[in-house]
Amino acid sequence: MLTLYYAPGSCARASHIALREAGAEFDLHPVDFASAEQRSAAYRKVNPKGRVPALQTERGILTETPAILAYIAQSFPAANLAPLDDPFEFARLQAFNSYLCATVHVAHAHSRRGERWADDPAAIAEMKRKTPEVMADCFLLIEDNLFTGPWVMGGTYSVADAYLFTIAQWLPVHRINSARYPKVRDHMSRMLARSAVQATLEAESAD
Amino acid sequence: MLTLYYAPGSCARASHIALREAGAEFDLHPVDFASAEQRSAAYRKVNPKGRVPALQTERGILTETPAILAYIAQSFPAANLAPLDDPFEFARLQAFNSYLCATVHVAHAHSRRGERWADDPAAIAEMKRKTPEVMADCFLLIEDNLFTGPWVMGGTYSVADAYLFTIAQWLPVHRINSARYPKVRDHMSRMLARSAVQATLEAESAD
Numbered sequence: 001m002l003t004l005y006y007a008p009g010s011c012a013r014a015s016h017i018a019l020r021e022a023g024a025e026f027d028l029h030p031v032d033f034a035s036a037e038q039r040s041a042a043y044r045k046v047n048p049k050g051r052v053p054a055l056q057t058e059r060g061i062l063t064e065t066p067a068i069l070a071y072i073a074q075s076f077p078a079a080n081l082a083p084l085d086d087p088f089e090f091a092r093l094q095a096f097n098s099y100l101c102a103t104v105h106v107a108h109a110h111s112r113r114g115e116r117w118a119d120d121p122a123a124i125a126e127m128k129r130k131t132p133e134v135m136a137d138c139f140l141l142i143e144d145n146l147f148t149g150p151w152v153m154g155g156t157y158s159v160a161d162a163y164l165f166t167i168a169q170w171l172p173v174h175r176i177n178s179a180r181y182p183k184v185r186d187h188m189s190r191m192l193a194r195s196a197v198q199a200t201l202e203a204e205s206a207d
Numbered sequence: 208m209l210t211l212y213y214a215p216g217s218c219a220r221a222s223h224i225a226l227r228e229a230g231a232e233f234d235l236h237p238v239d240f241a242s243a244e245q246r247s248a249a250y251r252k253v254n255p256k257g258r259v260p261a262l263q264t265e266r267g268i269l270t271e272t273p274a275i276l277a278y279i280a281q282s283f284p285a286a287n288l289a290p291l292d293d294p295f296e297f298a299r300l301q302a303f304n305s306y307l308c309a310t311v312h313v314a315h316a317h318s319r320r321g322e323r324w325a326d327d328p329a330a331i332a333e334m335k336r337k338t339p340e341v342m343a344d345c346f347l348l349i350e351d352n353l354f355t356g357p358w359v360m361g362g363t364y365s366v367a368d369a370y371l372f373t374i375a376q377w378l379p380v381h382r383i384n385s386a387r388y389p390k391v392r393d394h395m396s397r398m399l400a401r402s403a404v405q406a407t408l409e410a411e412s413a414d
Contacts (some may be wrong), residue, residue, distance in 0.1 A: 012290060026229060048351075048352040049306070049310075049348065051374035057295060059295045059300075062298045062299065062302055063306075064297070064301065064305035064309070064376065065305075066273065066301060066305050067298045067299075067301035067302035067304075067305050068295070068298065068302075070298060071293075071295065071301075074294035074298075076299065087277075087278050087281035087282050087318060088266045088267070088269070090277070090278070090281065091269045091274045091275065091277060091278035092267075092269065092274075094271065094273060094277055095269055095270050095274035097274075098271035098272075098305070098308060098309075099256070099270075099271060100271050101214070101308070101309045102271070102308045102309035102312070103256075105309070106309060108315050110324050113230065116341065117314070117317050117334050117337060117338075117339060117341060118334050119333070119335055120329075120330075122329065122330065122333075123325065123329065123330035123333035123334065126325045126326070126327045126329075127324050127325050127330065130324060130325055131324075134324060141256065144255075145255040157391035168273040177230075
């Protein structure tokens with residue numbers, strides 16, 4: 001049995017959606033960010049990085065969204081959530097996920113976790129001020145260069161769609177109007193029509 | 208034929224080493240960071256992100272180190288550079304690579320690319336000041352929690368070793384003494400004994 005450690009609305013939502021798209025049986029274990037549970041000694045035994053997501057499997061714990069998404073796709077091949085038999089296409093998918101993880105999510109984190117990279121409150125405030133500009137640039141690159149359409153990889157839905165949807169939902173936090181990104185906006189509305197996405201949002205709001 | 212766009216000493220070194228370990232035929236295309244060639248219009252046609260590495264393949268260009276490393280491992284399975292038939296072990300490898308990409312490399316970038324996240328010179332200086340502390344914490348986590356040994360994944364060498372070696376070589380930039388990380392230091396010395404690593408360093412210094 002799989003258990004997903006997550007916080008509602010966090011990047012763990014991508015793994016949550018992917019588990020549902022895969023038809024996996026899993027438990028959800030909420031981690032309370034409001035009380036900083038992710039940095040507690042108990043949670044650090046699950047994930048010493050003090051972050052979500054973490055996926056408990058029968059063989060041990062996995063972390064990092066791109067790794068978990070590929071794991072779900074490979075573990076449930078019948079769900080066809082990644083081009084598993086084509087190293088080039090699989091790498092295209094992984095490059096997209098890596099960009100979301102290492103550039104877009106990192107840009108977002110500068111608005112709320114600036115203490116990771118600076119102690120001076122003025123520097124932390126300056127990072128927060130610039131975040132909307134950096135996020136907007138990231139989404140322009142996605143819109144103009146990275147998005148194949150109608151899904152991220154082209155005609156076939158994949159775990160990358162779950163990840164893009166998860167991070168695109170943070171645009172309003174930065175007061176960025178998604179109208180600047182018509183392909184991404186259309187993608188968000190099609191994602192919201194999927195039953196796995198609806199079930200994910202329902203489960204996370206019930207927490 | 209493959210062509211690797213790289214800059215000497217950059218994170219592209221991981222892909223460079225992996226190509227040699229795989230026994231791949233490839234060309235090297237240096238990108239001159241000193242003249243900011245990576246941000247030129249010509250290079251942005253190769254990689255609109257304006258970064259290295261980029262791997263030109265017969266089917267198109269791939270970016271992002273974790274994606275390229277998995278691609279090399281999958282394209283040259285005889286080299287046994289990743290646990291390709293075990294989704295859990297493959298995810299462990301990918302989680303390690305993702306941590307290097309999205310946390311450790313990002314920490315390093317705050318010392319030299321602070322303008323990505325702030326405009327104010329004082330904020331950029333503050334990020335640079337804190338970088339050695341953040342990098343040191345990352346390597347403690349690697350040493351104590353993520354490194355299986357004797358190689359990253361255990362008994363078998365993988366593309367994750369090429370990536371760890373590449374980023375560990377940046378420790379002296381931050382005046383961090385690798386003696387604090389005996390497993391990482393031992394790993395670096397064993398990496399330097401590999402012919403693929405020696406050939407990589409020679410090729411990059413000849414550039």
